[in-house]
Amino acid sequence: MLLSSKKHEASRNVSAVSRKLRSIASGVILATFAAGAFAQSYPDKLVRLVVPFPPGGPTDTAARIIAQKMTDGLKQQVIVENRPGASGTIGADVVAKSAPDGYTLMMLATPTLLFPHLSGRKSADVFKDFTPVGVAYELPLVMVVNPQKMPDVTGLQQYVAKAKSQPGVLNYTSAGNGSFGHLSTELLKNLGKFDVQHIPYKGSAPAIQDLLGGQVSMMFSDMIAALPHIKAGTLRPIAVGSASRVSFTPDVKTVAEQGFPGFDASSWGGLVVPAATPKDIVARLSKEMQAVLSDKEVQAKMLAAGTIASYQTPEQMSTRMRGDFDRWGKVIRDNGIKAD
Incomplete structure (x- = not known):
């Protein structure tokens, strides 16, 4: 009887573990399916592109040209929203706290990237809080x-x-x-x-x-x-x-x-999204941006405004962010430069 009871209990434990594993597997499948369905339906509403600088500047000008054309490709309106202040960090804080669903983007520019070197103010971490979509322009x-x-x-x-x-x-x-x-x-x-x-x-x-x-x-x-x-x-x-x-x-x-070989000082900007944005959506946005920046009309408009359309992949943008952060950080430290 004791042996039979033990066998019955073991069988129940195995069944419980099996049910738990099936439940986990089902959850993973459902989550994967939901993420895939979400990515396929994206975008189904207005997309917000935050420019963390005032209207009329180079970042704002480039963003508006790009947003107008991305509206056509995404078949949803892309609106530009200015959130200026503190070298772009006020707008960056807003975007970092936004839902990572692809409906909030930001045009990251050099001043915001370098701000941590210039001020002790706490703000969003450009490397941890954002995912690069791609470089958009050279200034x-x-x-x-x-x-x-x-x-x-x-x-x-x-x-x-x-x-x-x-x-x-x-x-x-x-x-x-x-x-x-x-x-x-x-x-x-x-x-x-x-x-x-x-x-x-x-x-x-x-x-x-x-x-x-x-x-x-x-x-x-x-x-x-x-x-x-x-x-x-x-x-x-x-x-x-x-x-x-x-x-x-x-x-x-x-x-x-x-007389200064190797000197290279070019400001630039690129699109980022909150860090946990699904990879499929990042890829879609990057593809759309590449198409926009290869458009001759967009290139001409950006040239007329003093910027150069220049697409780089998310991986290239990530490498560039780190390289510029380190290189110009040294210039800032060596010269004791502080923001106003």
């Missing part, structure tokens, strides 16, 4: 001088020679402490061993205005802010920061071509 930097203030400076080496002849006398401006133009100029100063004084402004517009007015003599500016004045002849371009020349100013040599 070339151009070094411009006021031709009235510097009539004899037509190239970078002439500027460097002039700066070295007057250590600490010349000045330059930027869109603010910790802005990409600021970082790029400080890197160039370190490499060229010359000294010019930084006068930061609150944004590109007022900085450009005082450069035009002659209060400052040089600026490493984003192309969107500088291009109208270059075309008007009121600012003179003497170098571009990217590794290769740009179509906006094809005759202007790169910094690397003018």
